[in-house]
Amino acid sequence: MSRIQTVFQRLQADGRKALIPFVTAGFPEPALTLPLMRALVDGGADVIELGVPFSDPMADGPTIQRASERALEQGMSLRKVLDTVRAFRAGNAETPVVLMGYANPIEAMGVGNFVAAASEAGVDGVLVVDYPPEECTGFTRAAKAAGLDPIFLLAPTSTEQRFADVAAAGSGYIYYVSLKGVTGSGRLDIDEVARRIPQIRAAVGLPVGVGFGIRDAESARRIGAVADAVVIGSRIIEEIEQAPAGEAVARVHAFMRSIRAALDAIEPATGVKS
Amino acid sequence: MEFDKQMADMPYQFPDASGHFGPHGGVFVAETLMPALAELREAYAACQADPTFMAEFEYELKHYVGRPSPIYHAKRWSETLGGAQIYLKREDLNHTGAHKVNNCIGQALLARRMGKQRVIAETGAGQHGVATATIAARYGMECVVYMGSEDVKRQAANVYRMKLLGATVVPVESGSKTLKDALNEAMRDWVTNVADTFYIIGTVAGPHPYPLLVRDFQTVIGKECLVQMPEMAGRQPDYVIACVGGGSNAIGIFHPYIGAEGVRLVGVEAAGDGLETGRHAAPLTTDAPVGVLHGNRTYLMQDEDGQIIETHSISAGLDYPGVGPEHAWLKDSKRAEYVAATDAEALQAFHDLCRYEGIIPALESSHALAYAAKLAPTLPRDQILLVNLSGRGDKDMHTVAERSGIQF
Numbered sequence A: 001m002s003r004i005q006t007v008f009q010r011l012q013a014d015g016r017k018a019l020i021p022f023v024t025a026g027f028p029e030p031a032l033t034l035p036l037m038r039a040l041v042d043g044g045a046d047v048i049e050l051g052v053p054f055s056d057p058m059a060d061g062p063t064i065q066r067a068s069e070r071a072l073e074q075g076m077s078l079r080k081v082l083d084t085v086r087a088f089r090a091g092n093a094e095t096p097v098v099l100m101g102y103a104n105p106i107e108a109m110g111v112g113n114f115v116a117a118a119s120e121a122g123v124d125g126v127l128v129v130d131y132p133p134e135e136c137t138g139f140t141r142a143a144k145a146a147g148l149d150p151i152f153l154l155a156p157t158s159t160e161q162r163f164a165d166v167a168a169a170g171s172g173y174i175y176y177v178s179l180k181g182v183t184g185s186g187r188l189d190i191d192e193v194a195r196r197i198p199q200i201r202a203a204v205g206l207p208v209g210v211g212f213g214i215r216d217a218e219s220a221r222r223i224g225a226v227a228d229a230v231v232i233g234s235r236i237i238e239e240i241e242q243a244p245a246g247e248a249v250a251r252v253h254a255f256m257r258s259i260r261a262a263l264d265a266i267e268p269a270t271g272v273k274s
Numbered sequence B: 001m002e003f004d005k006q007m008a009d010m011p012y013q014f015p016d017a018s019g020h021f022g023p024h025g026g027v028f029v030a031e032t033l034m035p036a037l038a039e040l041r042e043a044y045a046a047c048q049a050d051p052t053f054m055a056e057f058e059y060e061l062k063h064y065v066g067r068p069s070p071i072y073h074a075k076r077w078s079e080t081l082g083g084a085q086i087y088l089k090r091e092d093l094n095h096t097g098a099h100k101v102n103n104c105i106g107q108a109l110l111a112r113r114m115g116k117q118r119v120i121a122e123t124g125a126g127q128h129g130v131a132t133a134t135i136a137a138r139y140g141m142e143c144v145v146y147m148g149s150e151d152v153k154r155q156a157a158n159v160y161r162m163k164l165l166g167a168t169v170v171p172v173e174s175g176s177k178t179l180k181d182a183l184n185e186a187m188r189d190w191v192t193n194v195a196d197t198f199y200i201i202g203t204v205a206g207p208h209p210y211p212l213l214v215r216d217f218q219t220v221i222g223k224e225c226l227v228q229m230p231e232m233a234g235r236q237p238d239y240v241i242a243c244v245g246g247g248s249n250a251i252g253i254f255h256p257y258i259g260a261e262g263v264r265l266v267g268v269e270a271a272g273d274g275l276e277t278g279r280h281a282a283p284l285t286t287d288a289p290v291g292v293l294h295g296n297r298t299y300l301m302q303d304e305d306g307q308i309i310e311t312h313s314i315s316a317g318l319d320y321p322g323v324g325p326e327h328a329w330l331k332d333s334k335r336a337e338y339v340a341a342t343d344a345e346a347l348q349a350f351h352d353l354c355r356y357e358g359i360i361p362a363l364e365s366s367h368a369l370a371y372a373a374k375l376a377p378t379l380p381r382d383q384i385l386l387v388n389l390s391g392r393g394d395k396d397m398h399t400v401a402e403r404s405g406i407q408f
Helices: A003-014 A030-042 A062-073 A078-091 A103-109 A111-121 A137-145 A160-169 A190-204 A217-224 A234-242 A248-264 B002-009 B031-048 B051-065 B075-081 B100-113 B127-139 B149-154 B156-164 B179-192 B210-218 B220-233 B248-257 B325-332 B343-357 B363-378 B394-403
Strands: A018-024 A048-051 A097-101 A125-128 A152-154 A174-177 A208-211 A229-232 B024-028 B071-073 B085-090 B118-123 B142-148 B168-172 B197-199 B239-243 B264-272 B290-293 B295-299 B336-342 B384-389
Touching: A003 A018, A018 A030, A018 A062, A018 A208, A018 A234, A018 A248, A030 A048, A030 A078, A030 A248, A048 A062, A048 A078, A062 A234, A078 A097, A078 A103, A078 A111, A103 A111, A103 A125, A103 B290, A111 A137, A152 A160, A152 B031, A160 A190, A160 B031, A174 A190, A190 A208, A190 A217, A217 A229, A217 A248, A229 A234, A229 A248, A234 A248, B024 B325, B031 B051, B031 B100, B031 B179, B031 B210, B051 B100, B071 B220, B075 B085, B075 B343, B075 B363, B085 B220, B085 B363, B100 B118, B100 B127, B100 B197, B100 B210, B100 B248, B118 B127, B118 B179, B127 B142, B127 B156, B142 B149, B142 B179, B149 B156, B149 B168, B156 B168, B156 B394, B168 B179, B179 B197, B210 B220, B210 B248, B210 B325, B220 B248, B220 B384, B239 B248, B239 B363, B248 B264, B248 B325, B248 B384, B264 B325, B264 B343, B264 B363, B295 B325, B325 B336, B336 B343, B336 B363, B343 B363, B343 B394, B363 B384, B363 B394
Parallel strands: A018 A048, A018 A229, A048 A097, A097 A125, A152 A174, A174 A208, A208 A229, B085 B384, B118 B142, B118 B197, B142 B168, B239 B264, B239 B384, B264 B336
Antiparallel strands: B024 B295, B071 B085, B290 B295
16 A cells, blocks of 8 residues: 555544645755655645746746746756655655656656656655646556556546546545646635535545645635645745745744644544545 | 649648647646637637638638738849749738738637637737737737746837737746746636636647647648749749748648648758857757647757756747647658758848848748758759748847847
């Protein structure tokens, strides 16, 4: 059983919701990525999404764009992201790490080389934003063969046919994009999310995480009441940006604690029932 | 008619149903856009099958754009070069001054059929932005144009032109602040406003079906040439030459000639300061690695880590790190050849056309002219080169004057 499956089964048994924070690898500086990942775990992360910076992040809003640019300016690369995961794994055998990024850096390394290196480094899942299932059958096969979960997005615009395509290709969990827009936008429609999650969960048979637009304990609590996992990205990058020098790790830790407390306050009765 | 028959018999059927040109093309976008692209494919298929749509498109091309554009025999320039005869397809004479408008009309009509009242576009030099703003004014649509902040500075006249036409111009500050970043920002707008917004992509790149529909709207260029060349020169040309950035004017003139044996198709990329300097925008000529950007797989200028690198060209319209997937396929299949012209060579051709023919070409088109000027003297006088003069050079006055040390 993969680390991701283990985590979701344990949470379901406990009636708890997964908290999945996102940080851009190499932001605000490469040396802080490992301490930040450890602070995320201490602060209550169940899975870590680690952003692989790309020069042209089409699906990201200004916050994550800025973080990617800063990381690239400091020499961050896919190879260095894998080195960071390897270092994280040396001290943590349980917390799944999912790489989130764009296709081109993976294709530049070569899909075969990438899945082998990622698996060896201790990566658990890969979400490639611009790889819809029909364009990456070779990648999906190679990832699964190497023990990596290919994770796909679904969106408010997705049809039932798309649910089926994603169900056939994906494993680990589904990342439901909770709004029309880029990362960090503020147009979250929680009623719409509440209506869609049961449909998706029934169609794909995987846990459903919700992200894009979750900004605080209140929105996390409301999303957590209907989803299996809450993904928070841009808001964490903002905490890091706004932290005085030397305090980014502590700020992120405190923010995570507040979200964790909100999720743990959800009554188990409203939780996952499949 | 002979060519029509060859077209009907030929095996060239690209893209395939899923938008691929061999290994290139495809639909590499975030999930949010997948249903929108499916909707666009369906709407376009319905329009293709609808004779009233094509009739409306042709009416606009004739009465609003001024088509057909003429072919002109550049006799004095050909004589001076001392070899093959150069003919120019005069897309510079279109309303708005370039070939871009053909595609904008097609897509705006499609947007109208789909009930979308808001159109967005990316632009580099500003020509596609001006064409989109023009058509939006013509059809009473809201128009937002994304333009890299570097390009906003370089192309102030076109920015004002778009504003005159009622468009909102949004300067893009991210990345290299040029065309590719404008495209990223337009995609982000589209993801956010996908229900009521139509994204008018200006070139034969992007996710399927854009490379297909932009090509279809631009092939009017080559189709006219098939009829005009026998009238003008008694036969079809030996070479068809066009500049390639994303590649829409080149596909427009190449595609109807793909089945015409004996007609060589030559795409001219921007060699910038010279291919050996690395400061250029010539992914095909330099055999750049194949990768994924802006929704399609194609040859891409990138570093070893797969990050897209900054390109360089005197012509903002060619300053793009990728190229339309159909050109990638025409290169692989060897049906077309790709070469590059430097900034200096393009400028020389720009000045020569001004002085020998009284035509001020766009700097983009000047790259195609530069290759024609290199090729013509090596060929006998009875050979024919057909060059797509894709746009006029009024927009480039500032750039050319600056290079000559002249201040307005």
